[in-house]
Amino acid sequence: MSSIRVTNEDTLRVVKEEAGFVRFEIERRLAKSLRLHGGLVKGSESLVGNVVSGNFYSAQPFGVIDGIDYCWTGFPRKVEVERIRQVHETHDIVLLTSLGVSPSGEIFNVNSEFLAATVAGAVSASKIVYFNVHGTLFQNKNTNKPVQNLRVSDAKNLLKHYSMTIHPKGFALVDLDGNSPQQQVLRTP
Helix, strand or coil: CCCCCCECHHHHHHHHHHHHHHHHHHHHHHHHHHHHHHCECCCCCCECCCEEECCCEEEEECCEECCEECECEEEEEEECHHHHHHHHHCCCEEECCCEEECCCCCEEEECHHHHHHHHHHHCCCCCCCCCCCCCCCCECCCCCCECCCCCHHHHHHHHHHCCCCCCCCCEEEECCCCCCCCCEEEECC
């Protein structure tokens, strides 16, 4: 069983509604936090930082893989790096949703973790932090303590260790414990 979700038309309608609600809630909470902790720009009434959302990336369809049509499921096609940097230069926060638009105007449901990793790589971010409901835990096999970070070279070694084959679209299905009914999906480094 693949953890890549198939997004049909009915699911896409629900995702649009929920993405709009979640986006508003995140904007509201970030704006409140910026007002409480960010302060004002010296000599003005302007807040240090705003929350800016928009089309900072385009998406493309995931397509058909191993006979499964993923319909309206997509992944990032292109990241608007310069536009994101312009927003960051004014101390604003870029907020992206999991709904990506293709150049032809189609909307695709993009996995948030894929999107975060793709954008972080495109803007050469020094760190990326994930908050998700699924939770994947890498543990040190000697200490059983969680691995807090992973270098690219370590990630490549991990993929090699598990003899993984990367799909031509750049994704790999991984079942790390062999007993799990669900596989994890990783973006290649």
